[in-house]
Amino acid sequence: MADAGKTVHIPVLLAGVLAQLGDLKNKKIVDGTFGGGGYSTAFLEAGAHVLAIDRDTVALERGKKIQEKYQGKLSLSHGSFADLNEILKKNGWDGADAIVLDLGISSDQLDTAERGFGYQNxxxxxxxxxxxxxxxxxxxxxxxxHELASIFKNYGDEPKAKPLAKKIVQQRKEQPVTTTREFLELIEQVYPPRQGLNRRHPAQRIFQALRIAVNDELKAVEEVVPQAIENLNVGGKFCVVTFHSLEDRFIKNAMRDICQSELDNVGRLVKQANFRQPVKKVVPTQEEVENNPRARSATLRVLERVSS
Ligand SMILES: C[S@@+](CC[C@H](N)C(=O)[O-])C[C@H]1O[C@@H](n2cnc3c(N)ncnc32)[C@H](O)[C@@H]1O
Known part of the structure; x- marks a missing residue:
């Protein structure tokens, strides 16, 4: 169980991110998803100045201890990374050497029953x-x-999206679902009892789909990309860790498009792209997944500004 003072979150793909960023001494890094502060602490340890953002005030409150330790080197900003331009301006930053996003929720959020993210509490x-x-x-x-079915289908790839949505609407005529346990029980009416110990419970993807809708998570990712590339210094990198195929597909396509050079209609180079992708993608090692099962579905993609 998470407690408000201490993080239980184990950073995912941190080694991969650090390997991409190289020497961080005196670099200016935006950590757009502070969470348990695992990434920010590693950046600070490597000598960087960090501007950390989170939507969650509990996460930032916890970050004050890290702030004390690295005096003057960590700024904490409450808000969404979708408002990156505004947050940078407010903090007097006119560019960054890296902008890093580690999407989704932290184990601190997932494990706090009162936040309602998990079906296990x-x-x-x-x-x-x-x-x-x-x-x-x-x-x-x-x-x-119809909206409910779309949420489960689009964000969870849920095969029983329609019967689930129907059940929710039937149920709410009698009594609306207000707790995680009630929602889990409703899901279990649509799904027969689990077979086999290793099968993932369908509630996992159904809860995740609902969470993505509640927080309008894809919209925030779509909005941050142009702002991130606009604010990257030459040589700077934009690193994004995703945990969901929809997000990953969006980032993959957006990064590919940003790296396209401009050609004329006979294929001659008109303008060289200002960005390149130093790696196609980075995924966790088997060892990382064994030590931290949350890493299982993570993918890191990286964009580097090579010219202004
Ligand atoms: C996976 S955790 C990050 C963990 C962090 N990298 C670490 O090592 O401790 C994701 C965090 O990002 C925050 N978050 C998600 N979407 C956000 C957004 N649009 N703007 C700001 N914070 C966001 C969540 O509240 C959560 O605390």
Whole structure:
């Protein structure tokens, strides 16, 4: 169980990120997803100045201890990385040598029952990373059957999206679902009991899909990309760790497009691209996955600014 003062989050693909970033001494790094502060601490240890952002005030509160330790080198900013331009400006940064995003939620959030992210603890069905906007319970109580089915289908690739949405709408006529336990019980009415010990519970992807909708996570990723490339210094890198195929596909395509040089209609080079991808992608080693099963679905993609 997570406690408010100490992180339980084990950073994913940190070694891969550090290997991509190289020498960090006196570099300016934006950690757009502070979480348990694992990445930020490693950047600070390597001599960087860090501007860390998180939507979650609990995560930032925990970060104050790290801030004390690395006096003057860590700034903590509450907000969404989707507002990167504004956050950089507010903190007096006119560019960055790296911008790093490690998407999704932290184990601290997942393991805190009252946040309602996980199906393994009982708590209010909240799922908000920040403290604004609709809760998951609210979405289940108000979205149309069609909207609910789209959430489970699009964000969870859920084969039973339609029967699940139907069940939610039927159930809410009697009593809306307000807790994680109630939602799990409803999912188990749509799915027969689990067979085999190693099978992942369908609730995992269904909860994840709902969380993505509650926090409008894809929109934030779409919005940050142009701002990240605009603010990268020459030689700077934009590193993104994703845990979900939709996010990864978006990042992969966006990075590929940004690296395209401009050609005329007979294929002659008109303008060389300002960016390149130093690696296709980085995935965790088997050893990392064994030590930290959360790393299983992680993919790191990197973009480097080579000219202005
Ligand atoms: C996977 S955790 C990051 C863990 C961190 N790299 C570490 O090593 O401790 C993701 C964090 O990003 C935050 N987050 C997700 N989307 C965000 C957004 N759009 N803006 C700011 N923070 C966000 C979450 O609240 C969570 O704390």
């Amino acid at each position: 009982d708590g209010p069905l909240d799922m908000r990373m920040g403290n604004t906007g609709s809760t998951a319970a609210n979405i289940l109580a108000t979205a149309s059957e």
